[in-house]
Structure formats: C-alpha cells, structure tokens
Amino acid sequence: MSETDAIPEFRKQSKEGGEVSLTNLSGFSSGIGIKSTREVLAIIAVAVIVIGGTELALRVFEVPPYIMPTPSSIFAALIGDFGLILPHLGYTLVELLSGFAIGATIGLILAAVITQFPFAEKIIAPYILLLVTTPMLALVPLLILRFGFGYTPRIIAVALAAGPMVMINAATGFRRVDSAKIALARSYGASTLQIFWKIRAPMALPMILVGLMIGAIFGLLTAVGAEMVGGGFGLGNRLTTYSSMIQMPQFFAVVLILSFLGILIYVIFFLIGKKWASWEA
Amino acid sequence: MNAPGAVTPKLRVDGATKVYQTVSGDLLALEDCTMAVQPNEIVSIVGPSGCGKTTLLWSMSGLHGLTAGQVLLDNRPITGPHPDIGIVFQEANLLPWRNLEANIRFPFEIKHQQIDRVWVDHLLNRVGLEGFGKKFPRELSGGMQQRAAIVRALSLKPSVLLMDEPFGALDSFTREEMNRLVEEIWMDTHTTIVFITHSIEEAILLSDRVVVLSPRPGRVARVFDVPFERPRSLEVMASKEVFDLTNAIKEEIVGRRTGITSAEKREPAVAS
Numbered sequence: 001m002s003e004t005d006a007i008p009e010f011r012k013q014s015k016e017g018g019e020v021s022l023t024n025l026s027g028f029s030s031g032i033g034i035k036s037t038r039e040v041l042a043i044i045a046v047a048v049i050v051i052g053g054t055e056l057a058l059r060v061f062e063v064p065p066y067i068m069p070t071p072s073s074i075f076a077a078l079i080g081d082f083g084l085i086l087p088h089l090g091y092t093l094v095e096l097l098s099g100f101a102i103g104a105t106i107g108l109i110l111a112a113v114i115t116q117f118p119f120a121e122k123i124i125a126p127y128i129l130l131l132v133t134t135p136m137l138a139l140v141p142l143l144i145l146r147f148g149f150g151y152t153p154r155i156i157a158v159a160l161a162a163g164p165m166v167m168i169n170a171a172t173g174f175r176r177v178d179s180a181k182i183a184l185a186r187s188y189g190a191s192t193l194q195i196f197w198k199i200r201a202p203m204a205l206p207m208i209l210v211g212l213m214i215g216a217i218f219g220l221l222t223a224v225g226a227e228m229v230g231g232g233f234g235l236g237n238r239l240t241t242y243s244s245m246i247q248m249p250q251f252f253a254v255v256l257i258l259s260f261l262g263i264l265i266y267v268i269f270f271l272i273g274k275k276w277a278s279w280e281a
Numbered sequence: 282m283n284a285p286g287a288v289t290p291k292l293r294v295d296g297a298t299k300v301y302q303t304v305s306g307d308l309l310a311l312e313d314c315t316m317a318v319q320p321n322e323i324v325s326i327v328g329p330s331g332c333g334k335t336t337l338l339w340s341m342s343g344l345h346g347l348t349a350g351q352v353l354l355d356n357r358p359i360t361g362p363h364p365d366i367g368i369v370f371q372e373a374n375l376l377p378w379r380n381l382e383a384n385i386r387f388p389f390e391i392k393h394q395q396i397d398r399v400w401v402d403h404l405l406n407r408v409g410l411e412g413f414g415k416k417f418p419r420e421l422s423g424g425m426q427q428r429a430a431i432v433r434a435l436s437l438k439p440s441v442l443l444m445d446e447p448f449g450a451l452d453s454f455t456r457e458e459m460n461r462l463v464e465e466i467w468m469d470t471h472t473t474i475v476f477i478t479h480s481i482e483e484a485i486l487l488s489d490r491v492v493v494l495s496p497r498p499g500r501v502a503r504v505f506d507v508p509f510e511r512p513r514s515l516e517v518m519a520s521k522e523v524f525d526l527t528n529a530i531k532e533e534i535v536g537r538r539t540g541i542t543s544a545e546k547r548e549p550a551v552a553s
Contacts, residue, residue, distance in 0.1 A: 180370055180371070180374045181374060181376060183339075183344050183368075183370070184368070184370065184374055184376075184387075185387075185391060186344060186362055187342060187343075187344060187362045187366070187368050188362065188364075188387075188388045188391040188392060188437075189361075189362050189364065189391065189392070190391045194391055198387070198390070198391070199376070202376070202378045203378075205378070277378075279377040279378045279417055279418075279419065280377070280378075
C-alpha cells in the first residue's frame with residue numbers, strides 16, 4: 001500500500017470530478033457554495049448598500065408609496081402585519097405540500113415503471129412533454145368551475161405542475177443504466193427488485209432530487225397563481241387583495257415571504273443532496 | 282497446447298459462438314472458441330482489441346448467454362451467474378454511493394447473508410485496505426479501488442476468479458504492484474484465475490498459460506505455456522526466455538494482423 005501514489009491519484013480524480021460534473025446537483029450546489037466569512041460579509045455589504053440606497057433614493061425623490069414603498073415600510077409591514085399574513089402562509093403551505101406530495105409520488109412511480117418499458121416510454125414521452133410545458137395555471141379557472149373555491153382545485157393544479165417535472169427528471173435518472181453495475185449485481189444472483197433498489201434507485205437519486213426541487217418550485221408558483229385566480233385565502237390571494245387596496249408595503253411583505261419560501265425549497269433539497277447524493281457532485 | 286487430459290478442467294469452454302444483434306446487422310464476436318482452465322491455474326487471455334476477450338469472459342461468468350456452444354464449470358454447464366465464480370470488472374466498478382465497507386458488504390446483501398467478518402478483514406489486510414472502510418470510492422486512488430474490487434470478488438470465496446482487464450486503467454507502477462498482489466493472493470488461495478489483459482508482460486508474470494485469441498471473430502489462435510517458478514522475480518522477468526516468449530506472443534497477435542515478423546523486434550530488452 002503506497003500512500004505516495006495514492007494521493008496524487010486522488011487529486012487527479014477529484015479534479016476531474018469537479019470539471020466533469022456540471023450536470024445535476026453540482027449545478028445548483030455552486031449557488032450557495034459560500035465558504036469564507038469575507039464572502040459572507042461582502043454579500044451582506046451588497047444587501048446593505050442596495051437596500052440603503054433604495055431607501056435613500058425613494059426618500060430623496062419622494063416616490064409615492066403606491067408606486068414603490070420604502071424598504072423600511074416593507075419591513076415594518078412584514079413585522080406589524082405578520083400575524084395577519086401568517087394564516088395565509090399556512091394555507092399556501094398546505095396546498096403546496098399536499099399537491100406536491102401527490103404529484104411527486106405519482107411522478108416518481110410513473111418514472112420508475114415507465115423506464116422499465118422502453119417501448120411504452122417512447123409512446124408516452126410526447127404526452128409527458130406536453131404536461132411539462134403546459135402551464136397548469138391555465139387549467140385553474142376550469143378546475144375552479146368544477147371543484148369550487150376551496151383547496152381542491154389548487155392542490156390539483158400544484159400536483160399537475162409538480163408531477164411531470166418530477167417524472168421527467170426522475171425518468172432521466174432511471175434511464176442512466178450502467179450495464180457494468182447491473183452486471184455486478186446480477187453476478188451475485190440479484191433479483192430484478194434488488195437491482196432496482198440497490199443499483200437503479202441510488203443511481204437515479206441525484207436526478208430525482210433535481211426533479212423534486214424543480215417540481216416543488218413549480219408547485220409554489222402554481223399554488224400562488226391559483227390563489228390569485230380565485231378563492232379568498234392564501235398568499236396569492238393576499239397579493240391581489242393588497243394590491244387592489246394599494247397596500248404596497250404589505251404587498252411587498254408577501255412577496256418577501258414568497259422569495260423566502262423559494263429559497264427554503266432550494267436549501268432543503270441542496271442539503272438533502274449534500275447528504276445523500278454527494279457522491280456525484 | 283498441453284491441457285493435461287487426466288484432470289477434470291475447472292472451467293471448459295466448448296465451441297463457444299456468440300453473435301450480437303446490432304442495428305447495423307449481426308456481429309460475430311466469438312466463433313467456435315474452445316479452451317480449458319485447469320484447477321488452481323492462472324490462464325491469461327490476450328488478443329487484439331475487439332477480438333471478443335470480454336465476451337468470452339462474460340460468457341464464462343454466465344452473465345452472457347452463448348449463441349452456440351457451452352461453458353462447463355466442474356463439468357456442469359453454466360446457465361447463469363454462479364456463486365462459485367467471482368468477477369473483477371474493468372475499472373473496479375465500485376458503487377460510488379457506497380463507502381468501501383458497504384461496497385464489500387454488497388455481495389452479502391444480495392445473498393441475504395451475514396458478512397463473513399473474519400474472511401473479509403483478512404482480505405482487507407492482505408490488500409492493505411484496513412482502516413479505509415469509511416472512504417468513498419472517489420476518495421481512493423485507482424489502485425486502491427481495484428484492491429477493494431478484488432476483496433469484493435473474493436468475499437464469497439469463489440473457486441474461480443474472472444478478471445476482465447482489471448488493471449488496464451492504472452499507471453504502470455501501480456499495475457506492477459497489483460500484479461504482485463494477484464500473485465500473492467494466488468499463492469495464498471490457489472484460486473483458479475482467468476485473466477484478460479492487453480499487456481503481454483502482465484500475462485507472462487501472472488499466468489501458467491497464455492491463450493491468444495485471433496482477431497474477430499475470436500477463436501483460440503494459440504496457447505503458450507509459461508513454465509517459470511512463482512513468485513516470478515524481476516530477474517526471471519528480465520531473462521532471455523521471457524523475452525523470447527514475449528516476442529513469440531507478440532508475433533502471434535501482431536503478426537497475424539499485419540504480417541510483421543519477430544525480426545523487427547520492437548520490444549526493447551529490459552536491462553538486467
């Protein structure tokens with residue numbers, strides 16, 4: 001065992017890995033690859049300058065709040081009216097989580113099954129593409145007509161938006177067949193089920209996580225959009241309500257909460273990916 | 282060709298023919314290939330690229346079916362993967378999402394068996410990988426990955442080890458080290474080994490016999506005996522006999538294709 005040749009070999013490999021792995025998780029892991037305190041300080045400094053500068057400019061030029069409220073008034077609204085907004089955040093989360101759970105589950109199962117049958121996959125592919133590219137928001141008026149103004153149409157819309165995204169990415173993952181690894185499992189007499197759980201599924205996991213993340217973000221967009229179309233609750237509904245009442249600080253406070261939700265989704269999947277799929281990135 | 286007829290061969294390939302159906306038509310990879318591997322023997326298979334070496338090895342492992350002919354293990358036809366056959370694949374073929382420990386546990390998991398701790402620890406020790414269990418494949422050098430793959434292949438105590446160009450991707454020093462390791466493991470276990478390689482030097486260092494396959498479709502062109510004592514010292518490997526044998530094998534492989542004879546002697550003699 002010579003440590004001396006092991007080390008450069010390792011370096012070479014890890015370097016190659018860094019160059020090649022532009023795919024999958026590394027693509028979004030680079031986004032929050034912040035390491036030093038210097039970088040953190042610089043990011044905070046930029047935020048202070050931008051927010052402070054906006055505040056200053058809005059005050060100096062006396063921009064009316066219905067055109068653009070000052071950052072300080074937005075923060076004040078966020079804190080002062082948080083109690084009013086909070087239930088709506090809860091409604092939106094319920095729609096997002098249940099719709100996403102339904103859509104992602106169906107998407108994952110379909111991806112796993114369909115990739116086992118290349119012929120069926122070829123036939124279904126254009127329809128999946130249709131589902132991925134159609135903005136499911138367009139169906140919301142119809143869904144409301146059918147299901148009323150409650151949770152149901154929104155949850156269906158979220159599921160329809162998230163499911164195909166999860167499915168198309170997971171299918172890409174399941175299609176990544178490494179015949180040598182499958183041969184390895186087969187050489188020990190592995191069953192089809194064992195090959196699925198011990199080779200195909202872990203190999204697909206990085207792409208599954210990418211699909212789940214994109215699906216969750218699409219789900220959030222669709223949930224908010226559906227809330228804007230109709231019904232009396234949810235963050236999207238707050239946006240239309242506040243803007244119609246020209247309560248711009250509250251409006252932007254809701255926008256801030258939505259940005260935070262989006263970032264939260266990203267961070268959650270980033271951390272899951274780091275824990276379970278770091279072998280690829 | 283001196284297959285001692287008295288002993289039942291460990292592994293026998295009988296008229297193996299393999300046709301691949303490809304988009305551009307049928308591809309005859311092996312044609313009437315016949316050879317035998319005796320118990321406790323190391324046999325190398327060499328031949329030009331694409332001559333069907335890997336196809337032959339995969340057929341021996343039961344991973345591939347044959348179009349015609351059969352493979353016999355201990356006189357019984359092989360119809361699928363067999364627990365008595367271990368395989369070391371090209372480029373280690375470790376599962377990148379499992380650490381070394383979990384990679385070696387993999388065969389036991391598939392077989393629903395308890396890991397044989399004593400044997401596995403002995404093997405890990407043997408190849409110098411003790412203490413690396415928590416490392417992931419990407420954290421290991423190519424040589425270390427291939428050591429782990431050897432441990433994995435031997436973990437279920439197969440009586441035949443099939444090695445498919447296992448060290449082709451390694452640098453020459455690491456490769457030499459790995460060859461010595463295989464030699465040591467063989468002296469330890471006397472496992473029957475079938476070894477596919479591009480390197481004639483590697484084939485001679487390791488084998489009792491070297492089987493040369495013809496260009497596609499693969500057939501056994503010639504079998505060379507390698508009569509040197511083990512372990513094969515550097516002196517032996519630099520000797521005139523090895524030099525001549527190397528050239529003879531090379532002529533068999535290259536000469537067949539291009540008509541170049543051994544007179545050209547492109548292989549530089551190793552300074553001893």
